[in-house]
Amino acid sequence: KMKLLALLLFCNTASSVKYSLKYFLTATSGLPDFPEFVASALVNGVQVGYCDSNIRTAEPTQDWMKKLVKDDPQHLDWYSEKCFGNQQVFRANIDSLKQRLNQTRGPYILQRMNGCEWDDETEEIKGFNQYGYNGEDFIALDLQTLTWIAPKPQAVITKLKWDAEKARLEHNKNYYINRCPDWLKKYVKYGRSFLQRSVLPSVSLLQRSPSSVVSCHATGFYPHRARMFWRKDEEEFHDGVDKGQILPNHDGSFQMSVQLNLSSIKPEDWSRYDCVYQLAGAETDIITKLDKKVIQTNSGKTGSEFPVGPVVGAAVGVSLLLAIFGFFIWKRNSHGEVQLIFQLIVCTHITRES
CATH class of the missing domain: 2.60.40.10 (Immunoglobulins)
Structure with a gap:
């Protein structure tokens, strides 16, 4: 029965044509030799754009994405502006959390994962926006009720403050229900041959x-x-x-x-x-x-x-291995220590500099 259930679940997933646009933003404090801010944009799990506090600009990382920004340069300008703006906001948020939670020992890691999913068969759209702090879930947006969910007592103050920002909540709703899916559909149009391909390993x-x-x-x-x-x-x-x-x-x-x-x-x-x-x-x-x-x-x-050594990719050599970077997921282990979970992407600009 378990085997049949797993097969049915897998087949159901395979039959549904879904696309996703996800942004992974990570800000750090107290981590030497590590950018204070890193952001990656992913379509269906593939990195299409990247920026960090060292390069201070956004870069497309797929050929079809490069064609899109060539046709629409303002698109890349928007990403670069958001990269710089989010870096300032995240830094201020980390400082605020450190003070509020009376924390004196680092490092400190604040993350956000946001974006949307779109089913091109049913036209169903799902938006999401959630934060993590020091390896634990911190706060998440409920788009149905337009309120923030605080899974931990430490986040209640933030929830109350953000719930009162009605204009920001409406902006979030419009972005995740309208703008984000529109951009995702545009990305799918440009990258259709890449995103719809099927390659065996x-x-x-x-x-x-x-x-x-x-x-x-x-x-x-x-x-x-x-x-x-x-x-x-x-x-x-x-x-x-x-x-x-x-x-x-x-x-x-x-x-x-x-x-x-x-x-x-x-x-x-x-x-x-x-x-x-x-x-x-x-x-x-x-x-x-x-x-x-x-x-x-x-x-x-x-x-x-x-x-x-660990197997990393089909064609990733030692020199390229040192350049692996990108979006990061920090989680606490059973001992309470914050660890970096291996969810990495090669950043092309680091490869060029090395």
């Missing part, structure tokens, strides 16, 4: 050493509506399996991996296991048998060797 089995976990790694696929899992005797299972997130590659494609712990699997049972990759809209799955002969490992004793 290259799938490999990777292992650091014969005693470590085996990672089934898929890279180079598009769109990001995909799932991957391990099976035993053609039945999906979860014991000893660790699923990774879908991550962006520098070329606009995506990658993902799912790890299998071999400690409880007998060598003679390996043939009963395989890794399955499914891409939304694709007619067939990619199935990779658990076979020692095809595993790439650091040791060189089984299969062929692959570079030491």
